């Protein structure tokens with residue numbers, strides 16, 4: 093009944109899906125026509141072989157410009173040139189090379205998920221297939237390699253391609269490679285991520301038992317990396333001791349973050365939705381003796397913090413060329429104070445001995461060195477800037493600057509003393525290299541409090557208030573030089589490694605932060621810098637006082653908790669949509685989810701950030717956590733026991749306290765999530781402190797209620813979700829069958845197979861004998877032997893199926909099936925003459941037949957990524 097031919101080509105005929113992945117002659121890579129190659133080379137030349145910009149033809153869009161057709165964006169901005177030439181971020185002789193690269197499109201890069209079951213297969217497919225085929229097809233003469241591993245990233249896991257995203261999308265020659273990237277990215281086996289954006293997590297020294305906070309995490313490519321590190325050495329069926337809390341202020345971007353991190357299938361993640369500068373510390377003020385017997389932690393204490401702050405984003409100009417038009421000095425200046433506040437809050441949450449990485453995708457010293465310098469000053473020796481010159485030695489970076497200037501409305505300022513009085517609400521002492529003016533500001537405010545108006549006099553004499561204070565220094569713009577070891581910061585510039593730009597500083601907390609009293613007046617100035625209204629309610633005003641204090645923040649929140657220490661009634665109600673879900677209100681736009689996360693990663697939202705901050709904070713305070721489903725521990729013994737019994741789950745699998753839901757009504761719980769011990773501890777703490785954490789998503793979806801008619805008549809109301817299966821599989825003793833490679837492949841290929849149609853008739857009989865409901869099919873490494881017991885390890889490949897009345901139906905998304913087929917094919921191809929090729933289907937109608945027997949309704953059908 094099956095066609096006996098190569099299974100790939102039969103896929104094309106049957107499903108019309110996989111041809112773009114594997115159809116050798118039709119999929120690019122191999123056998124491309126000369127015309128296609130020529131077409132590709134022409135467009136390559138347009139994009140990549142642009143000669144150095146001709147200064148006489150400034151407008152690339154002018155019709156006289158031979159390159160005008162390839163870019164819709166003007167990649168010129170005289171203010172940008174003036175600013176960075178003056179700041180000296182590259183040597184004058186480097187300038188042309190720097191801007192030439194900055195004006196060219198960014199090559200695409202990607203990273204293999206180190207925890208993927210197929211990471212070695214993917215790496216070898218890149219090394220042994222794509223490197224060669226792409227080289228043969230699209231690279232000419234002395235051109236650089238088409239793809240190559242990034243030399244500074246461990247274990248050849250990160251790759252640079254010599255194609256822009258546009259080329260990948262448009263060039264047919266690259267179609268097979270592009271399809272590969274898209275599919276593996278969607279599945280979670282690779283992440284398409286800008287090369288420089290992969291750097292900050294490498295310097296965080298994350299260990300599997302670390303508690304990590306990613307303060308500004310959306311869309312989540314670095315969170316994903318952090319999770320990979322935490323999970324890297326985990327054995328099948330176990331979880332690491334550490335966890336990641338990924339936070340973002342923006343609700344929509346939080347949804348992107350949830351979508352991104354879902355691909356990791358982790359039980360060790362909590363996604364929160366807070367202003368990072370006010371991130372709750374969840375400090376339990378009562379004595380340790382009053383901890384619940386089960387409760388293990390009394391505050392959030394973080395081993396590592398990633399502080400990848402909102403920034404003006406000019407390091408992403410190659411990826412987002414519309415920024416050329418928008419660029420101005422105000423964008424960076426306007427974010428400086430918020431960046432300082434976020435970093436200070438992070439440092440106050442960091443353990444003594446812990447590491448923080450501060451990073452931006454901006455080249456601007458006001459958002460970079462000035463922030464680091466201010467933080468070091470405020471921390472007064474309790475935080476050190478770490479010399480990491482010996483870490484990641486193959487990464488080319490430049491030392492941080494020790495001197496820079498501030499440019500405000502085209503006025504160059506070398507020192508705070510030069511700042512006109514009417515600009516002192518926008519330009520702050522902390523922006524300048526000497527920084528001692530932070531203290532000066534405090535002193536001068538105190539003087540003003542005491543009626544000393546030395547400074548004010550000058551301003552009053554000035555007609556427009558646009559005059560600097562009277563100071564002999566003003567006349568000679570003396571350049572300030574920082575005394576701090578800012579050369580330990582790293583600036584990655586585009587022309588060193590053909591990347592985007594990034595700034596990274598590694599900070600270590602060596603002792604508790606000092607308590608600094610900030611006078612009310614100074615506090616108001618700082619608040620205004622990031623757009624706070626003057627009349628804040630209690631939480632705002634309290635929290636805004638917390639600058640660098642370890643405890644003040646907790647004290648402030650404690651007071652808030654006094655008035656707000658119980659979840660509101662409405663918190664306990666279902667979400668506005670009436671749906672139980674694990675994400676906050678809006679779903680990400682489909683558009684946002686397509687392509688790589690990087691497309692939305694660093695698009696600067698800085699214009700709106702400042703404006704929306706106070707509005708969002710208000711929303712956050714009103715009706716606690718409105719729009720977010722509350723979290724409940726799932727303790728319904730009857731349900732848990734029926735699940736345990738149905739699947740024969742070994743007693744050693746830790747259930748107690750590890751199951752959570754977003755719905756208090758046990759009878760209507762649709763999904764049960766599994767959380768690691770670390771997440772469980774944080775949740776327990778969060779309950780004890782009055783739910784300070786606004787949790788948008790957490791844990792791993794483990795069980796889902798059977799909704800269909802047939803499903804609800806099955807003995808167990810819950811099936812195991814695809815995400816949860818790898819974790820619980822080693823503990824399952826019932827409802828698990830081994831299939832031969834050929835039957836396993838048919839299941840993936842046809843999704844539904846009648847019991848009588850299995851090649852291995854005994855397997856078909858065993859499946860038929862199962863009671864109705866969910867079951868697990870494990871791929872045998874070779875021919876299935878009846879007596880063989882089921883051993884589960886990291887290499888075990890298993891899928892969930894529904895045992896219906898007449899057939900076995902795969903409960904895996906079409907995309908997962910396609911990807912698994914692809915992986916298995918590559919693997920078996922590599923092993924030469926695999927059993928996957930045996931006993932091919934003999935009748936294409938088989939698919940239609942078996943599909944018509946698919947007797948579970950849509951809700952029971954394979955899970956979509958957003959289900």
Ligand SMILES: C[S@@+](CC[C@H](N)C(=O)[O-])C[C@H]1O[C@@H](n2cnc3c(N)ncnc32)[C@H](O)[C@@H]1O
Nearest residue numbers: 308309310311312313314341342367368400402
């Ligand atoms: C540079 S992006 C972060 C990129 C992310 N780390 C990644 O690798 O995918 C900065 C993020 O900060 C968020 N953000 C802006 N203001 C914030 C604030 N006050 N608190 C927390 N997050 C904020 C933005 O929504 C944005 O997602």
